[in-house]
Amino acid sequence: MTTATLPRILQIGRLPLPALEAELAAQFNVSCLADQPNPAAFLAAHGAQFSGVVTTASIGLKADVIAALPQLQVISSFGVGFDALDIDAAKARGVQVGYTPGVLNDCVADLAFGLMLDVSRGIAASDRFVRRGEWRQAKFALGTRVSGKRLGIVGMGRIGQAVAERAAGFRMEVGYHNRRPAEGCALSYFESLTALAQWADYLVLTVAGGAGTRHLVNDDVLSALGPNGYLINVARGSVVDEAALIAALAERRIAGAGLDVFADEPNVPDALMALDNVVLTPHTASATHETRRAMADLVLENLQAFYATGAVRVPVPGTAALP
């Protein structure tokens, strides 16, 4: 096949693995919307040529772009979250949506523990202390023990389960909150998030983003977590009322936070950056060579499967309805 006869794919923005862009370009006839000097004019002129879209969980896909692609049949998204994708608009058009769950559980759970350890033991802060030469004059402040503490997991899906597995090695007691008890899960279920926060030393967020979980962690939950409690967020910034979190951290109403996700990425509020009881990472929970490669493979496989069989390999639940 020449490039002209390959399926036309619209890549919405830069992909987290540059190799994936090259692999897509070798198998499909790809245009990148973000490279266009005037994306709206490009969509108006060329939107009808595209049968596929590639995007990421962070970039998402809005209803107006879906509407500008009248021949769209398939969306392949890099990521497990689909809160930034207009799933309803895709479903209304019968567009298949593929995503990349499962392959990132371990790395996201690893980073959740990394943040827990760092905010409690001051790993990044003590690294800065050593580099500044301060060790010659002073001792670094004492930290807080993680092992043996109570871990509250919010969202007992695949990633929540991977966090719970790791807790065994730290001899932590584990409780969780979910919309309903997770099937086959022997861990203590808390129907009330506030009750879980009150019980827990560490509240780890692994719940999906979107309207249903917006500001789930509010001032009441943070007050329940209390001055010895830590919040760890590897889910979505939208799950936490960020202004309430900043106030709770600044007033030491909670002990600290480890945050990989923020309300308005990549913009992290100055007020958060000024605090010394918080550890910040730039949405890198899945960002390892191994996991990003596995996610890229699924992005490709979803498209290849769609063009070969009419169905993506791993559909977002509820989007695979075939006539």
Ligand code: 8YV
């Ligand atoms: C991705 C994520 O790194 O999978 C998700 O939902 O948030 C992250 O794993 C990110 O979306 C890539 O753009």
